Amino acid sequence: MTVVTEHVVRNDAREAPPSMVERMTLILDAFDGRAARLTLEEVACRARLPRSTVHRILDSLVKLNWVEHASFGYRLGRRALGIGGGDGGNAEIREAAAPLLHELHLQTGMVVHLSVLDGNEAVYLDKVGGRLASSIPSRVGGRVSAHSTASGKAMLAWLVPERVDALFGGPMNRCTDRTISDLGVLHQELNRIRQRRGLAFERGESARGVACVGVGIRGHEGPVAGLSLCGDARTAPLERLAPLVADAAREITRTLFPELGGGRRAARPTATQQAETWSPEARTRFLAVRGAGWI
Template sequence: MTVITEAPAPRDPREAPPSMVERMTLILDAFDGRAARLTLEEVACRARLPRSTVHRILDSLVKLNWVEHASFGYRLGRRALGIGGGDGGNAEVREAAAPLLHELHLQTGMVVHLSVLDGHEAVCLDKIGGRLAASIPSRVGGRVPAHSTASGKAMLAWLVPERVDELFGGRMNRITDQTISDLGVLHQELNRIRQRRGLAFERGESARGVACVGAAIRGHEGPVAGISLSGDARTAPIERVAPLVAEAAREITRTLFPELGGGRRAPQPAAPRQAETWSAEARARLLAVRGAGWI
């Protein structure tokens, strides 16, 4: 049985709160949870404010990262989700990723990172690496240009090209002589990542002597986070462990968004898994890009 509820009556313009802070609060209160996704009309209805007023204030909130705007409408942004949490609203991502990050480290012995996009930068949320961790110049809370890391590029690959242009513009900072410093070259690299079904590689782009493979955790409207494996560029089996990174990213996506991945996987008996889970032929089909090497 469908229950029809009467929408709140629009507020009389003469009764609209005179304070901008009050109006902003009404608009933010319209989102009844971190997962709420609302159209402009729904926000205006819930806040009981004129549509034009809501549209103007939402534009400002989007620019300041209090609200995000995507194809479906609006949702709370990282600032709103981070209030009181101290982690920018990423606790859920970290919790879902934690067991997979530990498993990747145990399977490969390499350094594992979990990161998120913040503008044109990648912010490290977690780092697991045992005694090898000190050999990789990264830290939890640290920031690097997203285009210089494998997980950063993996996340950028799932943004529309116009958004990538907005993020970088003239800010293509170079960390090493291998770092991409041209926007056109970056777009070519992101296209190769899409052809590899989301797997990104880098060698010496964020730190000399370090190689890395990464993949994005994807949500309803794009990348939510990225995971990566890093090691010595001379000895790390980057190509061989790439399928493990891809599968871990899919598993975290299934945990966070079961409706996108066909639901959670049934629990499996506790048994060690082999590091090499794909056949050589399947791996070659996944990673091969015509006319391009690994990078």
């Protein structure tokens, strides 16, 4: 009788469901790389756990940034990627963008920024500007309210309105007297950016006397980074140089996500050639407010 009891106890222990930590580990292990994109059913199948259990745990992991949830399902979040890659995958973005940042600076003589979204803030990953860089109050690793910068607004324009509402539900920080401080006005601005094929502009919203043009670098499900060109608000020819920024953003996108279509271009025109190629009428059509899709 004792032997039977021990056998039952041991059998129950072996078949008992794993602890919460074990279940979380099984779910995270279901993602076999940073590029893995899985539906709820696929995660449950790989983890060999009940669908309801997986759904409940995934909800918690999403809130804690271990996992991201998008229209296709789930993928690893920045905290999970940060453990494996040290910086949440930002090194890959910086590597892909580095030659384009330097090229943009050489072509225009202006300051170039690469940034990513972190909540409702933009974090600067890189800054290229030579001696001019000191004239722009930004630094690598620094943070700024995303709604006050051109690249930040360009990234926010990729998000669904409900996500923007969640990010800016409280009082909105003002960097200058020109910073957008009303959520309704921000939505109007983001809609204009969408209609302008993803191009965002700001003049004195983040720092007095500074003007920028920015574009989001797109991934499968939204922005992975933002690219911007900044200079003196009195003299910077933002509209004329916008095509250069858009072209660089497309190039970075193709490098990071070649499966989205298009290969690397053999060469891009210089700033002077671009100015000659893009007539005022062509630039007007390019920048016109219309629902023509993203850059």
